[in-house]
Amino acid sequence: MTVIQKKSENPIAHLSAEDIEIIGKELDTIRQEVRDSLGEDDAKYIRRVIDVQRKLELGSRAALLVSMFPPAWVVGTVGLSVAKILENMEIGHNILHGQWDWMRDPKIHSTTWEWDMASPAEQWKHSHNELHHTYTNVIGKDNDLGYGIMRVDEDQKWHPMYLAQPLWNFINACFFEYGIAAYDLELGKNLATKKRRANPKFRADAKNVLKKIRNQATKDYLVHPVLSGPSFLPTLAANFTANVVRNLWSHSVIMCGHFPEGVETFEKKSIDGETRGEWYLRQMLGSANISGSKAMHIMTGNLSHQVEHHLFPDLPSNRYAEIAPRVKDVFDRYGLTYHSAPLYKQVASAWHKVIRLSLPNGWLAETTPKNAPAQVVKLARMTFGGKQVRRQLSRVAA
Ligand SMILES: [Zn+2]
Secondary structure, three states: OOHHHHHHOOOOOOOOOOHHHHHHHHHHHHHHHHHHHHOOHHHHHHHHHHHHHHHHHHHHHHOOOOOHHHHHHHHHHHHHHHHHHHHHHHHHHHHHOOOOOHOOOOOOOOOOOOOOOOHHHHHHHHHHHHHHOOOOOEEEOOOOOOHHOOOOOOOOOOOOHHHHHHHHHHHHHOOOHHHHHHOOOOHHHOOHHHHHHHHHHHHHHHHHHHHHHHHHHHHHHHHHHHOOOHHHHHHHEEEEEHHHHHHHHHHHHHHHHHOOOOOOOOOOHHHHOHHHHHHHHHHHOOOEEEEHHHHHHHHHHHHHHHHHHHOOOOOHHHHHHHHHHHHHHHHHHHOOOEEEEEHHHHHHHHHHHHHHOOOOHHHHOOOOOHHHHHHHHHHHHHHOOOOHHHHHHHHHHO
């Protein structure tokens, strides 16, 4: 895949400027209808989820007090993993979007909520709500696209260092919350020069992140293990496991939202003077859903409805399932592809893309069992042969 503007078959070529604005108006109508109907049932929903999450975390931590007994360790670790996932996905992410601000409950509000995650809520809200949701899938603008460490589009020049990107992606998945904190701080950019390192805003933000990480680590790796007494080590291991499980899960879900094959990416200059209709269209083309059961939707924080979430990031997540058929109908009527597939398929597709783009353009598609030895030799020449050989061999491939 390449950025949409350079595709030989542009998937939106059949739409007129007027069509695009009508699509925007239809989506605005759906949004307004949901906003007008918000009420007691919705409020009950989020309060119930928060209540269940707290009880589950408390129960799991209680089981871990005696986690030197293996069954207690298993029950406590599974429970804590699920509790941490719920806390980040269906509760934290959505409250911090302001989805529940209409309730005017100061305790469940985007301005007061803090979450179980390395990145402080205030910083994450800036990089997620303001940057990722505004510049969705715009290469060079949307940090979520490859987290600044991966090659995410064929248009980006291939370099041998990208061969390691499947490994980086896996490491990033295991320690995802720290990866997010690092890129919320724009570490790569801000550590690059002395002037940027000395910037008071950057220094204050970095201090906040370190404080948050220290608090999180103290809670999971000191206070709770100490409370467990003789079960100190098993409790510490359980907390570490639950954090890694939560990180792997949230990384997978988020990768499914914008990275499966077929989801479009955009050029920086393409968003100059973008209209509301065009903004909606970019969200439609740049997002993908995960199909599945109600439990799956809750565990993904309803990011399984990534398309609906990106169209209406401030609508409460419990409403996405209900409007999904109407949104899909808009896609169908305007000849657009509504990407949706089960979790295992979207995860496989996203990983396929990570691996495909870690290799020179076309290399994976051209490789068959028969020509594999020759292809490996070609890859080795491109890896070790320097710039010129690389340029020459990629020209042959093109
Ligand atoms: Zn979001």
